[in-house]
Amino acid sequence: MNAWLRLSRSWRAYSSLATRSMQNTLAYRLSYVVNFASSFVLLIAMYALWNAIYAGREELAGMSWAQMKTYLIISFISNSLLSYYSETRISGKILDGSVSADLLKPLDFQKARLAETLGSTVIEGGLTVIITATVLAAASGIFKPDFIHSLLFILSVLASLLVKFGIVYIAGLLCFWSTGSLGIVWARMAVTSLFSGALVPLSFFPSWLEKLSLVLPFQGIVHTPASIYLEEVNVWGALGLLALQCAWVCVLWLCGKLMWSWAVRQITIHGG
């Protein structure tokens, strides 16, 4: 009985965090629109660039232009589920010291950040997905997968969100050791961009680079959901990729937990 009570109470605590985060995101509506426009800009740039690259060519690295177009849009969706704003919120908390106030609260820092992130993702990501899904459905020349693959794709996107959270969280925690958050965030973005397949499908890489990318967790953000969507793998392959994503989610979560307790020890010994 007691355990249930505690569980429901803590669940309420986290969900109210999420709701508050949603409210905040709505309050910054202009900021959201601008954020969206900002990532949309990148999408357009990439689209035009690839259009020029594919000019007069049927296929490159095994992908046709139609597949490439689709890939870009999927990449865009997967990436914009966790915005820059959510990311800097985590590192921001550590940098401005409000983390010490959080230590006093009976909340798990990691779970709390996840709750907040999910809250703002509902708004930011939700709108993004609706808009781009409409575009996808309406536009021509876009690849549309079969039912099973669509389902698996949606699951994969959700998993990719958790993977991205795991990475962003760890990057945010790194701010404990350095005092320049923006540097770490940019470094993370650059590394993630390349290795997740957001910039260019992993199949374009020379084989040694491709192999390296497949070993890292970043591919779970774009490459995995995109591969499932484009039916580059059959159902069993897709399930395998999903399993890999989930494995990474767990590994990243645990790493985050470990880093957090290490960091807390540092704070309580050295005093913020």
Next chain:
Amino acid sequence: MSFIEIRQLTKQFRQAVKEPGLAGAVKHLFSQKYVDKTAVAGINLDIEEGETVAYVGPNGAGKSTTIKMLTGILVPSSGTISVGGIDPYRNRMENARTIGAVFGQRTQLWWDIPISETFSLLKDIYEIPEPLYKRNLEQFIELLGMKDFLHLTARRLSLGQRMRADLAAALLHNPRTVYLDEPTIGLDIAVKQRIREFIRASNQERGTTVMLTTHDLGDIEDLCSRLVIIDQGSLIYDGTLAAVKDRFARERVIHFQLEKADLPALREALDRMPKVTAEKLERQHVSLRFDRFHITASEVASAVMRCGEVIDFRIDEPGIEHVIKQVYEGRISLDEQHADKQTAAGTEANRR
């Protein structure tokens, strides 16, 4: 024309009205409602050079808004301001050379460099001649006791230290006018004393005009000769501190410590004394509140001494605090007519 001349100064703000909660946030996405709020409503004020003025009022009365307009960082909705012949908004930089300001919660110190570096930077910004800079700096370091933390960055200072440094920074270039917005907020009494002495010295030695907004009425008593009270955007009192105290801070409380008081006799005596209320009436402790315009302290003391042996006593003089509190609560009005009537009644009582 006075040094600082303010005519019909008005400032209005537009504020967005939003309902609380998630529903309210969504609604606000689609339609915004605004309401006009008047922070300062047509005030007139004249200040001569070298005066020390306390600018007092409850929170939200319009104090900070007035100061911001005086320093040129906020533009009035209507009305005129002239400081030493300069319009602080239109000629902001020219005005900036002649003023110093301390805003209680915000600092003008550079956060991550030693205080001494901040001072050096200010010397270049205000183009302070070297001999003057050296002289002022030495004097300030001494008066404000800053030697111990000169080498520390502003980030590492305690509130008291930071406030002292801010004050030094504000006066380093010998401004003609200094605006102090809550300069002693949150400080301990020792630091407050130092700061008040410093401001007083500056006013007396250099003739700096001081305009001080504060909730700390000790600041006012120590520093200011003139009191201006603003409430809900309008001035409700403008005059000397002494006049206010003479007219309104007339109550005294005497606390007696007695061997053994004859309480019935005392009560009888109290009934015969005009406008004396007993705050505490016990065999060994008696506290009596009286209006000194109606009865003198010696009369009250004699009455008590007749009813028992007095071991010890002390007189509480309620400071300006009491008056201000009553003004805020609307219990007394500080306009001239009413005050005259009260004084007349008081002198009548004294003659009796």
Next chain:
Amino acid sequence: MSILRSTRRTLFLYRRLFSTQLKAILEYQTDFFIMIISAVLTQLLGIVFLWVVYNRIPDINGWTFWEVVFMYAMIYLTEGFGALFFEGTWRLGGLVNRGELDVMLLRPVSPILQVLANGIGMNGIGNIVIGFIMIGQALTKVDLHWSFGKLVIAILLIITAVAIRVSINLAANTSAFWIKNAGNAFPIMIHNLGEFAKYPITIFSMGIQLLVAVLVPFAFVSFFPAYYLFDKSTSPWIWLAPPVAAIYCGAVAYLLFRIGLRKYESAGN
């Protein structure tokens, strides 16, 4: 005050304020190494992306690898200069929202100068170094006809490119006067438009070309200099375009700042 004296005072004050920032940031040793490394990493990974693509195709719209690298490098180089010397533009939002701009307005120094000199981004060093290396490489690897005049113009084009970048940064950050919240992403969005200028703008639709050449003239940072230097232009006077753009951008930024400041002064915070 005469123009000469006020220019000297401006430069003097800028130097003083800048060295203040430098002293402040030297307090935090770890900070700038990470920022420099991250800037280097970002730029290099971007070029890796280009290399991966160019591994499979010989050119994009007639532009070869090193030519596009040049444009990439110009974008990053100017970003580096902007970060190292004018990082203050990015802090305008914070100043406005925390009311710290008030303190600046109380001083007898131009607020624009104070804002520009308000920060240092050490990552700029990384971008500048790698940027110059890449530009150097590009200019040597591509077959060019060099002349003394061309060299002088090349230097001029780098200077105007920095001026354009800083002006656009400032103009974009003045949005803080209108968008009053901590998460203002408008300047970042404008900054991201520079993404388009990393590539020859001829690959984009007319709308985007107008956007990046007229509205937010990043094209004059990378594309037009490249156009001139790599002899792709039909007109020999094309090199005049970036300086004109620089003046235009500077004027717009200045105007926006003054208008925004007036709004700030009437609404308080």
